[in-house]
Amino acid sequence: MWHGHAGFKSVGPVTLAVNIDDLRADIPALEACTYFNTGASGPSPRHVVAAATNFLERHAFEAPGGDGPYQVAWNTIGAARETVADHLGARPHEIALTRSTADGINLVASAMDFRPGDVVVRTDLEHSAAWLPWERLADVRDIEVRVLETTDGRLDVAEVKEAVQDARLVALSSLTWTHGTRLPVADVVAIAHDAGAQVLVDAVQSVGQQPVDVTEWGADFVVAAGHKWLLGIWGGGMLYVDDEAHKRLDQRRIGYRSVTDNADTGYEYRRGARCFEVGTTSPAPYVALATAIDTVESIGYDAIQSRVERLTDRLKTGLGDRLYSPVSYESGLVSFAADDPDATVERLAREGIVIRALPRPNTVRASVHAVNTTAEIEQLLDALT
Numbered sequence: 001m002w003h004g005h006a007g008f009k010s011v012g013p014v015t016l017a018v019n020i021d022d023l024r025a026d027i028p029a030l031e032a033c034t035y036f037n038t039g040a041s042g043p044s045p046r047h048v049v050a051a052a053t054n055f056l057e058r059h060a061f062e063a064p065g066g067d068g069p070y071q072v073a074w075n076t077i078g079a080a081r082e083t084v085a086d087h088l089g090a091r092p093h094e095i096a097l098t099r100s101t102a103d104g105i106n107l108v109a110s111a112m113d114f115r116p117g118d119v120v121v122r123t124d125l126e127h128s129a130a131w132l133p134w135e136r137l138a139d140v141r142d143i144e145v146r147v148l149e150t151t152d153g154r155l156d157v158a159e160v161k162e163a164v165q166d167a168r169l170v171a172l173s174s175l176t177w178t179h180g181t182r183l184p185v186a187d188v189v190a191i192a193h194d195a196g197a198q199v200l201v202d203a204v205q206s207v208g209q210q211p212v213d214v215t216e217w218g219a220d221f222v223v224a225a226g227h228k229w230l231l232g233i234w235g236g237g238m239l240y241v242d243d244e245a246h247k248r249l250d251q252r253r254i255g256y257r258s259v260t261d262n263a264d265t266g267y268e269y270r271r272g273a274r275c276f277e278v279g280t281t282s283p284a285p286y287v288a289l290a291t292a293i294d295t296v297e298s299i300g301y302d303a304i305q306s307r308v309e310r311l312t313d314r315l316k317t318g319l320g321d322r323l324y325s326p327v328s329y330e331s332g333l334v335s336f337a338a339d340d341p342d343a344t345v346e347r348l349a350r351e352g353i354v355i356r357a358l359p360r361p362n363t364v365r366a367s368v369h370a371v372n373t374t375a376e377i378e379q380l381l382d383a384l385t
Helices: 020-025 046-065 069-088 101-111 128-140 157-163 185-194 243-247 272-276 284-299 301-322 341-350 374-384
Strands: 008-011 014-017 095-098 119-123 144-148 169-173 198-202 221-225 237-241 333-337 363-367
Touching: 014 020, 014 046, 014 284, 020 284, 020 301, 046 069, 046 284, 069 095, 069 237, 069 284, 095 101, 095 272, 101 128, 101 198, 101 221, 101 237, 119 128, 128 144, 128 169, 144 157, 157 185, 169 185, 185 198, 237 243, 237 272, 243 272, 284 301, 301 333, 301 374, 341 363, 341 374
Parallel strands: 119 144, 119 169, 169 198, 198 221
Antiparallel strands: 008 014, 095 237, 221 237, 333 363
């Protein structure tokens, strides 16, 4: 069992970092490389992995002869749900724990009773996880998918108003994975609701680097996952469903966890988003997710954003006219031009620097987290010279 050290605080069998430098020191991957790919998958700290591992051992070794594996699992998942809800400004019954962002989007898509001709509006900046479900529905339900074109990672509000007038759903990201720009979620929600449309927000690039309050956005659905900026492990996703939005869903998936009574004589779905959780699943990813959230809250978003802003300002200055993302700070995602993106990524990897190519012409992206350092920014700039 890992016991931690100075700079951490104890929470049960593991400890949480209380400052950024100690968090960095707790991430083994950062000892082996210079990592700028958190926007794809973050490097997890030892204490987050230890929390999941400790739970697995307790569940497998102690629970069978104690409270029982099911009771221990459901209590643990319930506690994780409360942590997620509090972090997003939601109530526990409004949260479903999922496997990923894509999983959450598909859960919503499958519960909406789409008819031929229904309109889904999305931006041209969405990740494939956020647009493939709608394209599939266009094939099998004959819905119309309307794509809003953007400029430099920005939406034209006037075009949004025109596009959503007859829409059933609007899908957009809170923070674009291509540019690192913040989209005006609350404004889009207000416009869509005025037109009678619902809104689904992909917030996976926001949680962990910027605070997310679902009540401020007013969106009907918000999806995210913990394996990126929260530095959790794979398999820990989250779905927020507004109470009023839930009433308009036509849930088809069902299992013993999604109902309050699964007697032979009938069933009743659980209140709110919990009806999406249908069967046996490992709580371990959600233990890691809750621990990662506790870590971020222990450090504080003010400290995280301040450091990311300082680091990205230096990177952008050094990139000069190669910069693809906004000059001013909006997030830790920094995209820039490269003659051969794949070759650039491969060359930097040989030098121990991890970035990624983007599906845009001649573009690569560096994801700058608070656990990165000024020396690493200089190392990246030197490698790109």
